[in-house]
Amino acid sequence: MTEHNFATGRCLCGAVRYRINAEPIRMAACHCKHCQRSSGTGHMSLAFFREDDVSIEGETSSYGAEADSGNVNTRHFCPTCGSRVFSTNSARPGVVGIAVGCADDNSWFAANAVVYAKRRETWDHTPEDVPNFEEMPPPAK
Ligand SMILES: [Zn+2]
Ligand SMILES: [Zn+2]
Secondary structure, eight states, X not given: OOOOOOXXXXXXXXXXXXXXXXXXXXXXXXXXXXXXXXXXXXXXXXXXXXXXGEEEESOOEEEEEEOTTXXXXXXXXOTTTOOEXXXXXXXXXXXXXXXXXXXXXXXXXXXXXXXSGGGOOTTOOOOSSSOXXXXXXXXXX
């Protein structure tokens, strides 16, 4: 198998690390209240990868929360430093959402959608020249 090293990342303390071997399926900025609370700021910048393309080392703690859609989004974070590292969603099995802030180099990130745009605050800027959805659109096929 040829390994294409797309990105590496780690939490603040370094106990949790990841390596990604392929390009993202999708990139999004999410302004939902859960992302605001769990990140402590206005939105999460998330890149979605096939689970098979991501390897994660180190123990994480996780917290599952039911979204408006009824799907459960489980956010994984480092139990030591609290960094939000990745998430999984019951609506999208086999897909991992990487919190791009933990990537060593995240200059490749460019959201191709904004979700929960209705929650975007005037002080928090995400692109308006890509599709902006008021809430979560149905899962991509
Ligand atoms: Zn950590
Ligand atoms: Zn969200």
